[in-house]
Amino acid sequence: MALKLRLARHGRKKAPVYAIVVADSRAPRDGNYIEKVGVYDPRQPKDSAQRVVLNGERIAHWLGIGAQPSDRVSYFLGKAGLAPMPTQKNSVEKSKPKAKAQERLKEKTSKEEAAKAAAAEAAAAPAVETPVEAPAEAAAEAPAAE
Numbered sequence: 001m002a003l004k005l006r007l008a009r010h011g012r013k014k015a016p017v018y019a020i021v022v023a024d025s026r027a028p029r030d031g032n033y034i035e036k037v038g039v040y041d042p043r044q045p046k047d048s049a050q051r052v053v054l055n056g057e058r059i060a061h062w063l064g065i066g067a068q069p070s071d072r073v074s075y076f077l078g079k080a081g082l083a084p085m086p087t088q089k090n091s092v093e094k095s096k097p098k099a100k101a102q103e104r105l106k107e108k109t110s111k112e113e114a115a116k117a118a119a120a121e122a123a124a125a126p127a128v129e130t131p132v133e134a135p136a137e138a139a140a141e142a143p144a145a146e
Contacts, residue, residue, distance in 0.1 A: 002026075003067035005059065005077075007040060008033060017041050020054065020073055022062050037062065040076065052076050 002025040009030055011017035020038035027033065037058045044051040059082055063069075069077055071086065078085030097105065 003034070003062065003065065005037070005062060005067050005069040005073045007070065007072060015043065017043075020076070022067055025068075035062070038076075052080070054080050054082065056080065056082055 004023055004025045005020065006023060006029070007018040008021045008023070009016055010019055018040040019033075019036050020040060021033035022035045022037060023031075023033040035058065038052065038054040040052050041050060054076065059077065063083065069083065071089075074083060074086045077083035
C-alpha cells in the first residue's frame with residue numbers, strides 16, 4: 001500500500017480549509033484517510049501561526065515508514081524544517097514568450113540597432129559648422145544703445 005501525505009479539502013463553499021492527511025494513494029482526495037496530521041487554512045494571513053499547523057512527531061513517523069508528501073505538503077514540511085526544502089519547479093516552455101511576442105521583440109531590437117548605427121554614423125561624420133548671422137534688428141539696436 002503506497003502512502004501519501006496530502007491535502008483533503010474541508011470547509012464550506014468558497015471558504016476552504018485543508019486537512020493534511022496520511023492516505024492510501026489510490027483513495028480519492030476527500031475520501032478515506034488513515035490519520036490527520038495537520039491543518040492548512042489559506043484564509044489566514046501568511047505570517048499567522050494558525051495558517052499551517054503540523055503534528056511533527058506523527059509526520060516524522062509516517063515519513064519514516066515511507067509515506068511520500070505531495071508537492072504542496074512537501075513545501076510546508078520544508079518550511080517547518082521537518083523535511084528538506086523541495087526545489088521549485090519552473091516550466092521553461094510555459095514561461096517562454098509566445099510567437100507574436102518574440103516577433104515584436106525582434107522588431108524592437110532591430111529598430112534599436114538601426115538607431116544606434118545611425119547615431120554612430122552621425123557622430124563619425126565631420127561636423128560642418130555654418131556661421132550664424134545675428135539678426136538685423138539686434139545689430140541695429142546694439143549701436144543705438146551706446
